[in-house]
Amino acid sequence: MIEGAKWRRWVFFYIPLGAFVVWLLFPFYWMVVTSVRPDSELYRPWMAPNYAPFWTAHPTLVHFTDLLTGTLFSTWMLNTLFIAGVSTLISLFCGLLAGYALSRLKFPFAGSLGTGIFITYLVPQTLLFIPLADVIRNFRLGDTPWALILTYPTFLIPFCTWLLMGYFKAIPRELEECARIDGATRWKAMVYIVFPIAVPGILSAGIFAFTLSWNEFIYALVFLSSPEQKTVPVGVTSELVRGDVFYWGQLMAGALLGSIPVALIYSFFVEHYVAGITGSVKG
C-alpha cells in the first residue's frame, strides 16, 4: 500500500492508473463510436463548431449492414476462422509431440534441436516473406488458404513447444515411470498420463496460437491475391479503401467485428492468456 495521506494515493496511484486505462482503451471506444456514427457526422472536420466526438446522437447500424452485404467481409471472417483454427490444431499437435520429446526423452542432439526450434521462433516473418512467396508458388499453394495454414505453424509451433515444455517439466517423471511399470508403452504413458495433466497448458497454447494466427498480416498480404481468399486483416486493409477514399465507418465496423472472435475467446480464458504470457517469459 502507498503509505501516507490520501492525496498521495490519488496522485501516485489513481491518476496514473486511470490515465493508463484511458490511453489503452480509448481507441476501442473510438472504434465503437465511429462504427455507429452516420456518415454525415463522421466527416465533420474537428475544427467545425458542431464537432461532438465522444458520442453520437444518431447511432446507426448502416455501416455494419453495408459491410456484411456490400463487401466480402463475411467470407473473410470464415477464411480467417478456418485458417486460424486449422493452423492452431496443427501447431498444437506438433508442439505437444515435440515438447514431450524435448523435455522427457534422452537422445543425441536434443540440446541443439531445442535451441534450433527456439531460434526459428526468433526469425521474423518479414525476413522470410520474399523467398517464402517463391516457395509457396513452387508448391502451387499460392492464393489458397493452405499457403497460410502450412506457414503459420512456423511461428506457432516453436511457441507452443516452448510453452508446453514448461508444463511438462512440472509433471514428475515418476508418473510416467509408474505407468510404464503398470503396463503402458512409452507412447501410452505419454498420451494417457502426461497429456491429460497438461491440459491447462494445452489450452493456453491453443488460445495463444489462435490469437497469433488471427493477427498475422504480411504472409496473408503477400500470398493471397483474390479478394475471396483474403483474411480479415488483409481484406479490411485492401478492399475497404477504394481509390484514395477510406470508408471509415465500414472500416471501423470491420475492425470491430474482426476483433470479436479473438476478444470472445480472450474473455473466457483470461487466466490462460496471462498464464501463457508468463509461462513463455519465465520458461
Add this chain to the structure above:
Amino acid sequence: MARVVIRDLNKKFDAAHAVKDVNLEIRDREFVVLVGPSGCGKTTTLRMVAGLESITSGQVLIGDRVVNELPPMDRDIAMVFQNYALYPHMSVYDNMAFGLKMRRFSRGEIEQRVQEAAEILGIEDYLRRKPRQLSGGQRQRVALGRAIVRHPQVFLFDEPLSNLDAKLRVQMRVELKKIHDRLGTTAIYVTHDQVEAMTLGDRVVVMKDGLVQQVGEPLELYNTPANRFVAGFIGSPAMNFATVQVTEADGALWFANEGIRIKLPAKIGARLRGRVGEQVTFGIRPEDLRIASGGDPTELGFEAVVEVIEKLGSQILLDVKVGSSMMVAAVEPTVRAQVRDRLRLTLNPERLHFFDARSEAAI
C-alpha cells in the same frame, strides 16, 4: 512369486560408476532390503531391476528369465514410489485399475481385483476420490493398492515411507510387514533408514559407493558386521570406534590407546595373534558398555569423563571423553550421573569388534 537373480550388475553414468559388480540372489517370497547412504547405488540397482535404467553390464533375471532387454511393462513387476506417483487426474479406483486396463483385463475382473486390494488396505471408502483429496498415509495405501492389484511376481519399493511423518512411518512399517506376510510376494525394498531395514527385511543388503558391503539376516549384520562401515551403519546409536595398538604382556594379548588398556579374552585373542605390534580399529556398541561395579575385572574397563547426558526415558546416553576421543555409552535409566563426573566403564567381552586399520574388514 519368483526369485530375482542379479549377476555381475554394473551401471555407469558417463564417468561415474554407480553400481559395481553387484551379485544378489533374492529367493522366492523373500523380503530383501537394500540399505545404505545416499548415492550408494541402491536406488539405481532397483531401477535396473525395474527396467527404468539401462544396464551397462551384467544380468537381471526375474523368475529365471533374463529381463535385460524387456521394457518395464513386460517384466511383471510393480513398484511403489517415494512420492506415491498417483495419477492426479484419475480417481483412486482408476489409479488402481490403470495397470489392469493396460493389460486388457475385463471390467468384471478389474472390479473384483480392485475391491480385493482395497479391502486389504482399508481404502474401500476412497475409491471415488481423487488423490488430492487424500492425506499422505491414504495416498501411500493407494500406491500400495495399485501395486497389489497387479499380482506381480516381484514388488519393488523405492523409499516408500520417507515422505511420511515419524508416527505414520512406524504404523505403515507394521502394515507393510503384515501385507507381505499375507501375500507372500517377493519384494525388494530400498531405504536409507537402517531401522526400516532391520525391522522389515528377511535379509538386508548394505551398500556403499556402488558396492555390496554385506548381505545377511538383520541380526547377523548386527552381531558380525563384515567391515567397519556396516558396523557403524547398523545399530543406533552408532558403534564407538577407536584406534588401538595390539601388544603382548604377561603371556596375554592386550590392546590399548591413550585412554584405555584392555586385556583380550582368550577366544578373541586367537584372532589377533598375528597382529601384535600393529594398529587396529576397535569397535564397541554403546549398549555393550556399562558402568563398572565392584565385581568387574579391571582389565576390562577404562576411565571416562561425562560431557553430555541425553535422557531418553528407556535408557540414558552418556557422551564421555576417553583419553582424547569421545564415546557413547547407553546405560540403564536408573543411573545417576552428572556432567564432569569421572566414572569407570566396563565392556562386554563377548561383544568386541576389530577391524583392519587399512582395509576396514572385520578381523
Add this chain to the structure above:
Amino acid sequence: MALSQTATTRAYVATPRRGPVTRLLEDERWLAALLLLPTVILLGLFIAYPFVKGVLLAVTDSRVGVPGKFVGLQNFVALWHDSIFHVAVWNTFVYTAVATAFKLALGLWLALLLNRHFIGKAFTRAFILLPFIIPTVLSTFAWKWMFDPTFSVINWTLYQLGLIHSRINWLGDPDLALISVIIVNVWRGVPFYAISLLAGLQTVNPELQEAAAIDGARPWQRFWHITWPLLLPVTMVVTLFSIIQTFADFQLVYVLTGGGPANATQLFATYAYQVGVGTGLLSEGAAISLAMFPVLLVVVIVQLLYIRRVEVH
C-alpha cells in the same frame, strides 16, 4: 489367502508378443525421432529452405518472372549507396530504441501500479491487455482515424484544452510521422510488458520488501536494490523478444503511413516489401530483408547466452 488362488489366471503374464513397431517406439531415440518429425519437416520446409533461398536470391538479380544470375554482393553494394536504405536503417534503429525504452518504462510503471490491491483489479488487468489481443492491423486503423489531420479527435481535444491552435498533421508531417508511429507501437506493447513484469513482480517475496522497509529504506531505494535485481531475468527476456519483433515490424507502418511521408517512417520491412513486392525486384528486396539478419543474430545470441547463464545459476 485370496491372491494365491488366482495363480492359474496368469495367462496374461506370459511375455506378450510385441510387434516390431511397439518395440521400436520403446526406444527413446526412435520415439523422439518420430515425435519430432512433423515439426522438423514443417520448419525445415518453410523456414530453413526459404532462408537459404533468400540468401541465394540476394546474391542474384532476380525479378518477378525473370530468374536471375549470380551477381555476388552487388545488391548489398547497391544498398550501401542507397540513400533511402540509409534512412530506413536509421529509422528502424530509432524506432526500435525509442519504442523499447518507452515500453519498458511505462510497462514497468503500469506493472508496479497493478501490483497493489484495489477494487476491480481483475477487471482492469483483463481490459488493459486488449491492445495486445486485438489484431494489430485493426486497432492500428483506429489510430489512423484518430490521427487523421482533418477529423482527428486528438487534435480536437488538444485544441479544446488550448494546447494547439492549428492542425497537427500526425502522419503527414515528416517530422512527426515517426513519433506518431512510435506512439502506436508503444501503445500496443505496453500491456505485454506490464503483464510479464507483473508476473515477475509477483514472484518477488514481499517479505524482502517488508524487511527493507523496517530497515528504513524508502520506496525508491527498495525498488532499486531489491525488486529490480530480482526482476532482471524477466525483463531481459521480455525486452530481447520485443526488440526482435519491433525491429522487424511491418504492419503498423504499412497501415499508418506506408513508409512515408518521404520515407520518414520507412523501415527495413516496409522497404523490403516496397522493393520486392511493390516493384517486383525480388533480389533487392531479399537483400534488404537479409540486411536485418546480423542485428537480429546479435540479439538472439545475447538472449541465448543470457538464458544459459541464468539456467546455470
